[in-house]
Amino acid sequence: MNIAFAADSEPFSYPGENGEALGFDAALCMRMCEELELRPVFLIMPRDELLSAVRCGIADIAVSSLAADDDSRRLTDFTDSYITLSSSIVTNVNNTAVRSTYDLREAANIAVVYGSLSHSYAMEQGLSNISLFKNAGDAKDALLSGAADVLLSDSRTAYELVTENVGFAIRESGIASREYHIAVRDGSSDMLRNINEVLGGFKEDNTLLDLRLAYINGNSGLRAEYDARLTALQSKQNM
CATH class of the missing domain: 3.40.190.10 (Periplasmic binding protein-like II)
Structure with missing residues (x-):
């Protein structure tokens, strides 16, 4: 093939x-x-x-x-989609400054995975207050340690973080949703x-x-x- x-x-x-x-x-x-x-x-x-x-x-x-x-x-022609990606915003529950995409410019430091859909979205929005990480694990650790006050990541990563760690919440999900297909x-x-x-x-x-x-x-x-x-x-x- x-x-x-x-x-x-x-x-x-x-x-x-x-x-x-x-x-x-x-x-x-x-x-x-x-x-x-x-x-x-x-x-x-x-x-x-x-x-x-x-x-x-x-x-x-x-x-x-x-x-x-x-x-x-x-x-x-295109096949059925093989993956659907969207981004979510995660913060500490005590963070009152960032509750949606409209507040992202108010964040001190947004953790984002380099080359991800979330990275593309951040660039499209002209956000300069971002820190780039090689993978989702490092980006999550930045939020958990307080090095970042916001995580902008794929929705599955966001869900895993809030289910595994008390004190964090998804503020908005379904951001920049995109499906990928194979062309035939x-x-x-x-x-x-x-x-x-x-x-x-x-x-x-x-x-x-x-x-x-x-x-x-x-x-x-x-x-x-x-x-x-x-x-x-x-x-x-x-x-």
Whole structure:
């Protein structure tokens, strides 16, 4: 399976030391091809060429945190969504200054994971009072330790923090919600159906949750395992 891939959006798609395709989306494609008994071949290219590559037959699918908007659907078909991301605001319950997105400029220091949807949202809003962290665990620790007074993170991370730690509350959720899909060549109904069946199975057997833990929620050990498998897979192909 030829996979158009833009290695430009960590943690979903980024390059390895030797140019390998790594990240949530690469690991998803690896697992998907295992289920379909196909060999994944990653074709790394600029993001604005992904859908064209699928449309003209260079690639069978494209994956790199793609949103299926109306313009994109005119070019290719899209699978069911494989992940939905949104951001939430978490503070100490005694924090009265920040209760919603309207108050974020009043925060002293907002903990955000670098390259995340929350990071994109913060940049779009022109927020300068942010501190960037490599993963969700470090961002949570910043709030818990008092180094940050606000956590702006994906909603699952926010929920885990408030359920595991007394004295913290979600102030607003569902911020900048976004669904990601795989682009498939228009008219490839069999491939579309097969991929959707695999994605449905991944939702039931927690494969998608496993990938989320590795790449979104900061399980660095699990992430390293997936990236090592991806590196080995692509190294064999290049021999």
